Amino acid sequence: MNVNLPSPISQTDSLYADVIVPRHMAGPFTYKVPSRLASSIKVGHLVVVPFGKSILHGAVIELARTFSGPVEHSRVREVQGFVGGSASAEIPSRLLHLAREISHNYCAPLGQCLRLVMPPTHAWPPDSGLLKLTESGRDALNGNGTLPPDERILLKRLLRKRGGIRQLTLTGKTGSSVMATIEGLLSKGWIERSRVLPAGEDREDGRIDRWTIGGDGGQETRAESFQWEQRISTLLLERRAARMAVQASSQDRIDALGRAVSIVLGQQRTVMVLVGEANRAERLAAMLSAVIKAKVNYFHSGLREEQRCGIWDEVNRQKVPIVVGTRSALFLPMTQLGLIWIEEDEDAAFKEPQEPRYHAREVAWMRANSDQALLVQASLHLSLESEALSQGDVYTHPSSVARLSSIEVVDLRAHPRNKALSPRMIAAIEETIHRQEGVVLFLNRKGYAGALVCGECGQVPRCASCSVALTYYRLAGRLSCSYCGVRIPIPETCAACGGSRLQPIGEGTERVEDEIKGRFPGARVVRADGETMRKPAHAKATWSRISRREWDVLIGTQLILRDSRLSGAGLVGIVQADSSLNRPDFRAAERTYHQLLDAIELVGRDGGGVGRVIIQSYLPHHHAIQSIARSDGALFKLEELSHRQALMYPPVVHLIALQVSGLHGATVVKAAREWASRLQEFPQPHEREEGLVPRVASKTAHSFMVLGPVPSPIATLRGRSRWQILIKTSDRDYGVQVVRLATAKLEEAYPARMAKFDVDVDPVETW
Numbered sequence: 001m002n003v004n005l006p007s008p009i010s011q012t013d014s015l016y017a018d019v020i021v022p023r024h025m026a027g028p029f030t031y032k033v034p035s036r037l038a039s040s041i042k043v044g045h046l047v048v049v050p051f052g053k054s055i056l057h058g059a060v061i062e063l064a065r066t067f068s069g070p071v072e073h074s075r076v077r078e079v080q081g082f083v084g085g086s087a088s089a090e091i092p093s094r095l096l097h098l099a100r101e102i103s104h105n106y107c108a109p110l111g112q113c114l115r116l117v118m119p120p121t122h123a124w125p126p127d128s129g130l131l132k133l134t135e136s137g138r139d140a141l142n143g144n145g146t147l148p149p150d151e152r153i154l155l156k157r158l159l160r161k162r163g164g165i166r167q168l169t170l171t172g173k174t175g176s177s178v179m180a181t182i183e184g185l186l187s188k189g190w191i192e193r194s195r196v197l198p199a200g201e202d203r204e205d206g207r208i209d210r211w212t213i214g215g216d217g218g219q220e221t222r223a224e225s226f227q228w229e230q231r232i233s234t235l236l237l238e239r240r241a242a243r244m245a246v247q248a249s250s251q252d253r254i255d256a257l258g259r260a261v262s263i264v265l266g267q268q269r270t271v272m273v274l275v276g277e278a279n280r281a282e283r284l285a286a287m288l289s290a291v292i293k294a295k296v297n298y299f300h301s302g303l304r305e306e307q308r309c310g311i312w313d314e315v316n317r318q319k320v321p322i323v324v325g326t327r328s329a330l331f332l333p334m335t336q337l338g339l340i341w342i343e344e345d346e347d348a349a350f351k352e353p354q355e356p357r358y359h360a361r362e363v364a365w366m367r368a369n370s371d372q373a374l375l376v377q378a379s380l381h382l383s384l385e386s387e388a389l390s391q392g393d394v395y396t397h398p399s400s401v402a403r404l405s406s407i408e409v410v411d412l413r414a415h416p417r418n419k420a421l422s423p424r425m426i427a428a429i430e431e432t433i434h435r436q437e438g439v440v441l442f443l444n445r446k447g448y449a450g451a452l453v454c455g456e457c458g459q460v461p462r463c464a465s466c467s468v469a470l471t472y473y474r475l476a477g478r479l480s481c482s483y484c485g486v487r488i489p490i491p492e493t494c495a496a497c498g499g500s501r502l503q504p505i506g507e508g509t510e511r512v513e514d515e516i517k518g519r520f521p522g523a524r525v526v527r528a529d530g531e532t533m534r535k536p537a538h539a540k541a542t543w544s545r546i547s548r549r550e551w552d553v554l555i556g557t558q559l560i561l562r563d564s565r566l567s568g569a570g571l572v573g574i575v576q577a578d579s580s581l582n583r584p585d586f587r588a589a590e591r592t593y594h595q596l597l598d599a600i601e602l603v604g605r606d607g608g609g610v611g612r613v614i615i616q617s618y619l620p621h622h623h624a625i626q627s628i629a630r631s632d633g634a635l636f637k638l639e640e641l642s643h644r645q646a647l648m649y650p651p652v653v654h655l656i657a658l659q660v661s662g663l664h665g666a667t668v669v670k671a672a673r674e675w676a677s678r679l680q681e682f683p684q685p686h687e688r689e690e691g692l693v694p695r696v697a698s699k700t701a702h703s704f705m706v707l708g709p710v711p712s713p714i715a716t717l718r719g720r721s722r723w724q725i726l727i728k729t730s731d732r733d734y735g736v737q738v739v740r741l742a743t744a745k746l747e748e749a750y751p752a753r754m755a756k757f758d759v760d761v762d763p764v765e766t767w
Contacts, residue, residue: 017041017079018062019049022118024355024752025111026103026744028061031079044090046083046118048183055180057083059091059114080180081187091117092316092333094370101366107656107740107759108356116356117331119316120309130194131165131182133158137190150181151190158191167193228395229256232376236263236338241369245390246378249601253378254284257341258291260376265321269338269373273324274360276347278302284343285324299325299332327352327360330367337371340364346383346594351764359762361386380601381594384641388651396633407600407613409629411620412576420512425573425614426519429553432612433523437570439553440560441516442599443509444580456499461491473510473531512575513555520553528556561598570611572599577617577625585765586649593624593636600628648705648728650762656727656735657763658743659712662755665721671746671755672709672723678742679706679727703730704738736761 015038018028031049033041041047045060067073083089091099095117103110133141133155140147141155158165170178185191228246235242246253257273264271273288275281278300285298297320299311314320316333323329327350342350342361350360361377368375377386387394410422420443421429432439453460460469463481470479470488480487493500509529516525526545533539545551546566560566580592596615603611617625627636644652660672682704705728712722729735743757750757 014065014067015041016064016067016076017047017060018064019047019058019079020061020111020114021049021051021056021058022115023056023111024109026109029058030067030076032067032076033063034078037079037081040087041079041082042090044093044096045087046089046091048080048083048180048187050077050080055080055183057118059096059118061096081183083183084193085183085186085189085191089119091119095331095333098331098363098366098370102356102358102363105362105366105736106356106358106761107736107743108358112355116328116358119312119333120305131158131167131170132163132192132194134190134192136188137185140188140190150178151185154178154181154185155190164194229259231393231395232256232260232374233263235374236260236267239267239338239372241372241374242393243365243368243375243390244377244393244395245382245386246376247380247382247394247396248378249380253343254287254291257378258288260339260341261288261292261322264338267338269336270320270334271322271339271341272329272332272334272337272364272367273322273341273343274329274345274350274364275324275326275343276349278326280343281324281326281329288322288324294322296322296324299323299329301326301328327363330360330363335371337367337373339374339376340368341376341378344379345377345386346379346381348764353765355758357760357763359764361389362762365389381597383594384590384637384644385651406611407629407631408615409620409625410614410616412616412618420515420575421519421573422616425575425616428571428612428614429516429520429573432571433520433552435570438549438551438568439571439573440566440569440599440602441512441553441555441573441575442557442561442595443512443555443575444557444595454494454497454499454502456501457494457497459494459496461495461502471508509555509557516553516555523552524550525553525555526551528554528560530557530559533559558595558598561595561602566602568611569602572602572611572613574599574613574615574617577615578619581617581619581622581624586644586647589622589624589640589643593627593640596624596628653703653728653730654732654735654761655763656729656739657760658725658727658739659722659758659760660709660724660755661717661720661722661758663720664754667750667754668721668723669709671750671757672725674749675742675746675757676706676709676725678745679725679738682738682742704735705729732761 015033017031017033019031020028029049029051031047041060041063043060043063046057047060049056049058051058067076091114099110099113099117102108102116103113137155138159141152141159147155154170157170167182170182182191186193228244228248231244232246235244246256248256261271273284275284281298281300285296289296297311297314299308301308303311311320311323312332315323318335320334323332323334325332342364345361352358352360365375367373377390379386382394408424410424412422415422429439461479462469463486470481472479472490477490478487479490491502494502509527510531513525513527516523526542528542528546533542546554546560554560554566554569574596577592577596580595581588583591585591600613603613615625615628619625623636623639627633627639644650649655658675660668660675662668662671706725707728708725709723712724715722727735727739739759739761743759746755746757
């Protein structure tokens with residue numbers, strides 16, 4: 001058992017279960033197993049347990065015949081029953097092991113990691129469960145025994161409804177008001193629950209035959225077979241855990257993926273394809289289905305709960321050999337995985353923003369190791385970290401380096417600052433519209449301007465809760481916080497000095513739209529950003545116009561860059577490349593470089609031939625921009641890696657970001673300083689004594705560095721003060737162990753209501 005008592009109480013005739021509940025807790029809680037469950041309960045089962053005044057679902061991680069705990073034996077509470085009233089509700093052992101791995105590698109409580117692997121049925125989807133009265137339930141209702149009032153009321157309702165009642169009808173939208181009663185009756189066998197399929201849905205129709213696909217079954221569809229495709233085939237046939245990276249155009253990647261799927265299915269194995277966003281998962285599933293001539297399932301958090309349950313259930317019954325999904329698909333109970341394919345793994349969406357802050361790329365590698373599968377990281381532009389993790393097994397297809405486009409760089413230092421578009425850009429737009437070819441203008445900043453600034457004192461209006469500059473929206477006549485969403489009217493005077501000269505600074509998509517409409521009044525202009533596509537109906541209408549080419553000029557943020565519905569453009573204009581270069585992020589140059597490559601991909605995407613790209617910048621000689629202008633990816637990698645090496649950033653080292661937050665600033669500062677002090681007390685990896693932390697190989701003599709504490713870039717967010725610490729270490733395992741030990745001490749000293757301690761191993765975004 002995972003609990004200790006100096007003088008344990010032994011109960012040899014009883015059975016006890018250690019249960020992990022999905023909360024911020026590292027260890028399990030011990031419950032007594034009632035005799036009616038003792039013969040069927042096992043590790044991995046999902047059970048209903050009392051937890052304080054609540055009823056929770058948890059997972060059994062250990063069983064024992066003896067009890068030893070810090071409480072009296074008489075106070076040990078019982079497991080109430082199995083989730084759903086059936087012993088079939090369980091977490092497969094391989095997923096339970098995966099949760100432990102994530103907990104270990106990301107310094108996260110096992111309870112939080114349990115959330116990832118629990119099947120959707122652990123909180124039985126309200127609108128897919130139909131409750132009916134059983135014969136034993138009818139007997140209990142008609143018998144002479146005394147029933148609790150809540151059980152009698154529910155049984156009587158079910159007696160009147162012979163066809164059953166949907167669980168949603170009983171629980172309401174929020175779910176848990178009568179869940180304890182329902183779970184209790186299910187465990188007694190007095191009611192039963194069955195699945196309800198959505199209207200028009202038949203799981204027996206249209207299902208993929210597990211091991212067959214239609215079409216040519218993997219015959220070459222093109223004369224040319226690339227070296228990297230041959231490498232994929234070789235590794236798949238070897239049936240071992242392997243990792244490789246591929247840099248190629250989207251169409252080349254889809255074709256290669258289709259052939260790889262044919263090989264894997266021929267081996268009686270399964271395929272998992274991961275993408276960053278839900279809408280891309282659905283589109284990629286459709287594209288892959290067209291290539292392999294078979295149905296491809298998709299899975300993401302945006303599906304209705306009943307759909308997620310249905311897919312999870314079919315995967316668990318080994319009826320689904322191919323799934324395309326977001327990072328949540330990683331935790332489907334797929335068996336015999338042969339291939340895990342990650343599309344554009346540089347996408348920040350692959351990093352979970354909440355605890356446990358895992359990266360899908362690394363969890364995919366955990367699963368590949370477990371199933372002896374091949375992990376392929378594929379993109380138009382691989383990240384430096386992906387290439388490093390692939391340990392040299394990297395393949396680049398020539399067509400992905402740069403398209404045959406005319407790339408021009410405009411030095412904005414030679415042009416007035418009061419206009420967003422340079423004369424060369426305006427002339428190119430006019431020519432392109434005249435040729436009836438599309439113009440795409442990219443600027444990764446929504447709104448009319450980045451902010452308002454007082455012309456007298458220089459102060460910028462900021463959010464009172466988050467301390468960030470408020471974005472200026474001229475048409476809506478308001479300022480808005482991009483973090484908490486608060487909106488306020490445009491002030492008439494400066495709050496700091498009372499001055500009246502408030503002026504916009506920095507270009508936004510709304511300002512570019514205003515300028516284009518003023519210069520080209522007859523042009524059809526569409527703006528696509530987070531503001532115009534905030535509502536689903538507006539987003540659908542906008543994408544409909546884009547896909548039908550009902551536009552002459554399309555102005556957008558990164559929303560438009562990787563969407564296959566955007567056809568080829570005659571001109572792509574980067575309004576201000578510096579907007580992403582100047583971010584306080586060591587990956588700023590790499591992300592700018594990737595955005596520019598994506599922009600080039602828009603030129604002639606529909607096969608329309610040579611297009612034109614104009615990049616406006618105040619830093620025209622920056623290596624990210626020059627690498628694009630010269631079509632020289634090697635130049636970017638050489639320059640960027642030299643900077644990372646000099647400053648000790650990934651992939652040269654690993655980062656661990658720590659943050660303390662709370663309502664009282666003084667407490668937060670004190671806790672942050674104490675956290676940093678405890679971390680600095682640990683020796684360097686090469687200096688530590690045996691037994692202090694588990695020994696792991698050290699890469700350098702100075703591989704553990706603590707920076708800070710300092711106020712976070714957003715020092716106040718939603719009313720909470722925030723301070724942060726950054727750790728640089730070339731020995732990841734050692735760094736995680738040190739952070740785990742130090743954090744445990746701090747959480748003992750500071751209750752959650754005083755300070756919250758967050759850990760992000762290998763962070764993708766800064767706090």
